[in-house]
Amino acid sequence: MKIGIVGATGYGGAELLRILQAHPEFSITSLYTSSQQGKNIDEHYAHLTGLFPQKLEEINPKKMAEETDLIFLATPSGISSKLAPELVEQGCSVIDLSGDFRIKNQMKYEQWYKKKAADRFWLEEAIYSLPELNREKVKGAKFISNPGCYPTATLLGLAPLVKKGLLTENSIIIDAKSGVSGAGQSASLATIYSELNENLKVYKVNQHQHIPEIEQMLESLGYVAPITFQTHLIPMTRGIMATIYGNIDTNITKEEIWDIYQQSYSDEPFIRLRKLGNFPTTKEVAGSNYCDIGLDFDERTSRVTIVSVIDNLMKGAASQAVQNANIMFGFDETLGLQFSPVYP
Amino acid sequence: MKIGIVGATGYGGAELLRILQAHPEFSITSLYTSSQQGKNIDEHYAHLTGLFPQKLEEINPKKMAEETDLIFLATPSGISSKLAPELVEQGCSVIDLSGDFRIKNQMKYEQWYKKKAADRFWLEEAIYSLPELNREKVKGAKFISNPGCYPTATLLGLAPLVKKGLLTENSIIIDAKSGVSGAGQSASLATIYSELNENLKVYKVNQHQHIPEIEQMLESLGYVAPITFQTHLIPMTRGIMATIYGNIDTNITKEEIWDIYQQSYSDEPFIRLRKLGNFPTTKEVAGSNYCDIGLDFDERTSRVTIVSVIDNLMKGAASQAVQNANIMFGFDETLGLQFSPVYP
Amino acid sequence: MKIGIVGATGYGGAELLRILQAHPEFSITSLYTSSQQGKNIDEHYAHLTGLFPQKLEEINPKKMAEETDLIFLATPSGISSKLAPELVEQGCSVIDLSGDFRIKNQMKYEQWYKKKAADRFWLEEAIYSLPELNREKVKGAKFISNPGCYPTATLLGLAPLVKKGLLTENSIIIDAKSGVSGAGQSASLATIYSELNENLKVYKVNQHQHIPEIEQMLESLGYVAPITFQTHLIPMTRGIMATIYGNIDTNITKEEIWDIYQQSYSDEPFIRLRKLGNFPTTKEVAGSNYCDIGLDFDERTSRVTIVSVIDNLMKGAASQAVQNANIMFGFDETLGLQFSPVYP
Amino acid sequence: MKIGIVGATGYGGAELLRILQAHPEFSITSLYTSSQQGKNIDEHYAHLTGLFPQKLEEINPKKMAEETDLIFLATPSGISSKLAPELVEQGCSVIDLSGDFRIKNQMKYEQWYKKKAADRFWLEEAIYSLPELNREKVKGAKFISNPGCYPTATLLGLAPLVKKGLLTENSIIIDAKSGVSGAGQSASLATIYSELNENLKVYKVNQHQHIPEIEQMLESLGYVAPITFQTHLIPMTRGIMATIYGNIDTNITKEEIWDIYQQSYSDEPFIRLRKLGNFPTTKEVAGSNYCDIGLDFDERTSRVTIVSVIDNLMKGAASQAVQNANIMFGFDETLGLQFSPVYP
Structure with a gap:
């Protein structure tokens, strides 16, 4: 072809x-x-x-x-x-x-x-x-x-729980982090090496254009509420990590949550669910089409934390x-x- | 002396x-x-x-x-x-x-x-x-x-709102990010250059020992509930950023929230509150005793986002x-x- | 197999x-x-x-x-x-x-x-x-x-001139630079992130074990003299650059030198000779088996400068x-x- | 004032x-x-x-x-x-x-x-x-x-030997390495983060404007010959290292060379001569006015190697x-x- x-x-x-x-x-x-x-x-x-x-x-x-x-x-x-x-x-x-x-x-x-x-x-x-x-x-x-890079990491991280309707309304917060290549190959004072190296920035607070893309897909999966989505620029070239927070009001254990992910993704060739206690890093998917996911549930707060990583230029x-x-x-x-x- | x-x-x-x-x-x-x-x-x-x-x-x-x-x-x-x-x-x-x-x-x-x-x-x-x-x-x-490095950044970011009692119970989430020097000058496979460069890691998920330190101080300021606090290792040597999320149920504007911070901190020599729309980066406080703070409030979600940065080895x-x-x-x-x- | x-x-x-x-x-x-x-x-x-x-x-x-x-x-x-x-x-x-x-x-x-x-x-x-x-x-x-990583980059950079017998005796100096992965996946205080990030080190001055390997091969190609070979640790994970200096006493132009390289390497699938005025960077071969080479000759000093780059973990x-x-x-x-x- | x-x-x-x-x-x-x-x-x-x-x-x-x-x-x-x-x-x-x-x-x-x-x-x-x-x-x-940043590091590294007239004519080669801040705070495709991070470049080969500045001062100190001076861009923000090579034809030991440096610089408040076998790294002078110098002499090649580091934005x-x-x-x-x- x-x-x-x-x-x-x-x-x-x-x-x-x-x-x-x-x-x-x-x-x-x-x-x-x-x-x-x-x-x-x-x-x-x-x-x-x-x-x-x-x-x-x-x-x-x-x-x-x-x-x-x-x-x-x-x-x-x-x-x-x-x-x-x-x-x-x-x-x-x-x-x-x-x-x-x-x-x-x-x-x-x-x-x-x-x-x-x-x-x-x-x-x-x-x-x-x-x-x-x-x-x-x-x-x-x-x-x-x-899809966009951030939505890919975020939606793959959220989908199994959202499809089950387990997340409390208006409880989803995504703290997203990206390498600098997401800004593309364009010169500006904001992306020169000396400004970004050994530095960490938050940007487009409450204004990132990927917010409506994520909300549109979440809605189609059954979650109808605005999300909080903040993006950070990490001093590295590649990689996205979405650290996703959400509340679960029903009585559930981390093992049960993990099983939901396992059922959703066990046949997916490009999603690698990590075992409980193990979380992926961005370099572990660099250059590849994988999305790696790890998660934990904190009974103290009834809050799930999902970590989803991709290579922004590849799976993203x-x-x-x-x-x-x-x-x-x-x-x-x-x-x-x-x-x-x-x-x- | x-x-x-x-x-x-x-x-x-x-x-x-x-x-x-x-x-x-x-x-x-x-x-x-x-x-x-x-x-x-x-x-x-x-x-x-x-x-x-x-x-x-x-x-x-x-x-x-x-x-x-x-x-x-x-x-x-x-x-x-x-x-x-x-x-x-x-x-x-x-x-x-x-x-x-x-x-x-x-x-x-x-x-x-x-x-x-x-x-x-x-x-x-x-x-x-x-x-x-x-x-x-x-x-x-x-x-x-x-105090610990993370608690310093986190508590200075949260205190004005917590003292006013404005944050909804069980709504505080802190997505914290630190440079590698926080791990000290000790050799382990986990902290060698080739493993951390061009990489982004989450660690001690729901288990960081700074959680009880933050909760203890929040309690003394009037907020009695567990927090969610996740820590990430950023490929840089110095700097901490705490991205703090919390819900506010009362009717309030971002300008009013900013005023609360301004009143709290206007006499503090080492806290620099950024104007609305402006957020600090970690390198902007590197090598100094400053804690710089920026914030925004999203009316769509009734959620405040506070960004607090310090040099972990200095103010931290x-x-x-x-x-x-x-x-x-x-x-x-x-x-x-x-x-x-x-x-x- | x-x-x-x-x-x-x-x-x-x-x-x-x-x-x-x-x-x-x-x-x-x-x-x-x-x-x-x-x-x-x-x-x-x-x-x-x-x-x-x-x-x-x-x-x-x-x-x-x-x-x-x-x-x-x-x-x-x-x-x-x-x-x-x-x-x-x-x-x-x-x-x-x-x-x-x-x-x-x-x-x-x-x-x-x-x-x-x-x-x-x-x-x-x-x-x-x-x-x-x-x-x-x-x-x-x-x-x-x-072969070793440094010898690969160095010898491919030197061979065409050495085979022609053009380099003056005792004039070869190699200033070699490597990313940190060359040190392997082993923990020591010297290779932790905070010590190497935003830092540049020379190491094993006049003592690197790749010196006799390079000299042995140079001898087989006709250059019988000790070399100066110094190694530097660059704050990056991958990549080697050998910046090679040598004197040429005969009357020659940079175009003639370039032709010698072109003749040597035009059929080599993994050597990419850059045009005059163009020099390779290490990332331009990252993850691949290529060795990219650029060169210049300075008539003021009768000295050739050859720049040879490889990925130390790959072609190296x-x-x-x-x-x-x-x-x-x-x-x-x-x-x-x-x-x-x-x-x- | x-x-x-x-x-x-x-x-x-x-x-x-x-x-x-x-x-x-x-x-x-x-x-x-x-x-x-x-x-x-x-x-x-x-x-x-x-x-x-x-x-x-x-x-x-x-x-x-x-x-x-x-x-x-x-x-x-x-x-x-x-x-x-x-x-x-x-x-x-x-x-x-x-x-x-x-x-x-x-x-x-x-x-x-x-x-x-x-x-x-x-x-x-x-x-x-x-x-x-x-x-x-x-x-x-x-x-x-x-003075310029590169000339400062280079001339302080060379001066004691040059003043003594010990370096062979046309033997000086300086392999110089600089952090990116030397390029100033200006936006161009060549200095954006994604192009320079995890990368190593040589630039202005035989064309750097600091060459005549170094030669002019060397001439005033008694060394009248062109130098070879090549510059490299290191993936770090600050710091310059000049790795300097020169031949010495007279019979001399590394201890004697070290003594010459010690005599030249023992009263200088901002020059720190390292002991034999110890070489400075760029971060060891970061943010300061120091120039740190280490050296070795290789009897195999009769060549001295001098390593001189400064913070390009400070002493430079x-x-x-x-x-x-x-x-x-x-x-x-x-x-x-x-x-x-x-x-x-």
Whole structure:
């Protein structure tokens, strides 16, 4: 299958290249860019020296649809809202890694993203797919909206309890922590090394655009209440940890909670539930498509603490997009994704 | 005044040396050690090359009390429970930086520290002093128990709201994050560079020994309920951030909450309340005695988020101990502590 | 082919597991350990959770030779000097990643390693193979000594000029820099996070045990003189950079020097020569088997500067060992090693 | 004495503020800026919250000279070439931390800096002062050119041997390594966290503008030959290490070389010569005005290796400027600079 990538010069794009280069069924045909046409990708990313012969091409939906079977859009929000529908109309399958088609409510998108929402028709066409929660709609789909990094870690951590209806209303708090690559490869005073190294920051307090995405999915799973979601910038490049808090009013033990997770996830190839007393660290999933989860329940406070970690550029972006692509086209979901994390 | 330090080879001890070397009233007379007698401190800490002529001496309470006016105990928990009383009995003033005299309830100490508690008499003699909350008992005292690093950041962040009785029962969650120096200068597989760099860990989930210390002080301020307190290891050397969550049921605005903090702290020389919309980062207090605080209130969830940062080795240990020493001996509380943070 | 690994709990061993898990011809049969028998590898390395069902087994050369076709010895120096010959005698092929069989002169080994040298017979049996320099002896061999990390980066950087005899006698200086994982997964005060983070150290000045290994190979290429080789510990986990200096007395331009490298390496699948004016960084080869090289010649001083980077755990250890294994058994040298670096 | 600072929003400026705030004789009167007039410095540097009441003022040489006794110019190169003479002409003393007045040969300045050189008259007026090498000219001077960070570490490491004429012609190689703060507080793709973390780069190979500054001073000390000087970016914020190599043709021992350094530096308050076998690390001088030096001589190669470390923002910029200011005005050279390094 012939694959095109828009936004290969971003960090998510770079990971798509790494994954797809070794994928047995997908073959990278073309790389598209809005600003660096005619260059080779290794002029931008020296680590790719010698690996991709093709030149970066300009964005032309008609030509793109002719050249490829599937396009990954690894672009900033605000771009695919127009580009994705054009590609789909031309008959090309699309997986959009941006936020543009995740929030189905236009008003909410515009309130949190401060950008114009995509067209309502296309918002409904775009299937939001976090495979472990709703893979059934993906097979045969033409247009996928890939989840955000924070929502992936958070929703996989919350889903088993939420589906059982065990969490008290208005009790969910997510203290989320991300490596700096989540900010992308863009220069600003706020992301230079000397400002972030040996430093720890909270940001977008009560204003992160992933809040409505998480709430939308929680609602579909049966939890209808606003969440508290705060994000922190950790002095590391990769990795997300969501430390999730919620109250449980019914009488329950940590072993029973663990069993609920075990039942939910025992068949999932990319979720690794840790034993009670064992919690995952971000580096233990680095470079991989795994989401590792650990949990504890404190009887003193009737509060559960769930720790969910992913690699923000992988399960939080590129490898999850490939997982969705595998499902779309009927391949084994794990195809080309069964590599071990890179440690240390 | 003649000062002795036990445990100068630890990180807290090293910071005491840095502060006291420049203090106008305190003069370091002697350094004591249980294991490196006869050495010079610069054989252990090359950054101190040439700065301290005295040799490390063995621990001998009688001799220590004769040589010094005040001893700082920068030792691991389990040591000062015996040593501190001996020194006080010999007439020496003591500031204990360990956890041994913080928890006044012996059972709770033994439950959380898994060590034998100090004698009940001495637990009552030792004044727990977080100056901004209870400095009045310190002046003229002979024996001070210096607060833990996490409790300092947490309690300074919570106190104004707790004193007003505004936080809903059982709603306090503290997601705490610390640099690695909090683990001290001790070698273990868990703290080597390759395991912690580019990694993020949660640890001691629902089991951190600072939980009873925080609850004890909250109770004295009027909040009687267990807290949820989870700790994370951040890939940086210094700094603590406590991200604190709590529910407020009464009708209130973020501006009103900010005013409560402003009233509490406007006269405090070492607390810097940030304006609404501005949150402190850990490096902004590095190397200093400051605790910087920012906050927001989310009307969607009726939940306040308070962000409190300190340097764990300074306001969380050494410089707070010197602040207590200043008060003990009637000096200006800021004496020798008015240095700016080191940035970047 | 059935593969066994001794020392899978080290960092080099962990990378062998990652590579071999995805290798199309090699299959990991058994993991051996001197200290953790009966455990699963994921009890030591949580990032491998669920990936390797086999238990760690004790070291028993006879049994190991029966169970496997090839054993990788990823052990500290001093262990394989005995174990490797026993395995080879039992008919098992061996690739030794330790330093025990690299130095062919016993006296030099003992002088630099401060350990007893291996038996002279076996020192001659063990083929030191840095494939780009001497792959011709490897095909069909039974016992390979895999090069050290620093020697790999250094020798690949020096070889083209040395072979041409262009470097002035006694002019080679290598200023080498390594990430901390080179020190292995062992706890000591010198390798804890707080000591190495935000710090830069020189170590083993004029005493590094890789000096005789480099000199031995240089001699075989025609350069007979001692080198200056200093090593620095960089606050990062992975990566080696060798910054190499040498004088050239003949009249030459940088373009001519570059051509010499281009001729030497244009057919090498794992060496990427950068264009003049472009120099590689360590992260640009992280997680891969590449050695990237850049160079410049300064006419003011008649001195060449060559910059050679590798991932110390990969081309400096595990992936180079697999490259050697591919050659040994007649597979394509790049089999299972064609993955892109992991960036950022 | 009334002090003004131009460029307080840079990292060197921030360190000047930290030092001068605590200096017993210098008092910061005014902060000047070309771009942020009317703001308070804590709007740019939150770590300075509450510490400096004065507003940032525009640059007006006449007014500046009236308001202050001494101006520190912590500006990028190309600005003080005009501003410094205007201030001196108005009667104000000036210490310039930029490169504009260091290179006395206009052609060389323009060749290496790619900028227009300062006026010849003022180049001669500006006294280049690295106090340990030429403090005698500074007392009573009105206009000081403060050395660069790399030249400070390099020249202090080389001076004792160079003065003795012991180094072979054309044998000096300096492999220099710097933390990222040397690049200043400016945003570019090359200095964002995700590009530099866990990475190691060489830069400006054979082109660094500090080369002519080092050669100019070496020439004045008697060494007339070009040097090789390569710079590396280390993933840390602060610190410079110069690893210096040179040949010695005369018969000498390492003990004799060490004695030469000891004689040169035994009275220097800010140079700490390490014992043979002991080498300094960058963090051991962080936040201080110290330059720590260690050395070894290898008889195999007749080559000396000298390791010299400083804090690039301190002895490499701000604290050395204050040291020069102390000398200019006849104060004790160590006034306000006797603080210990910040460790860990």
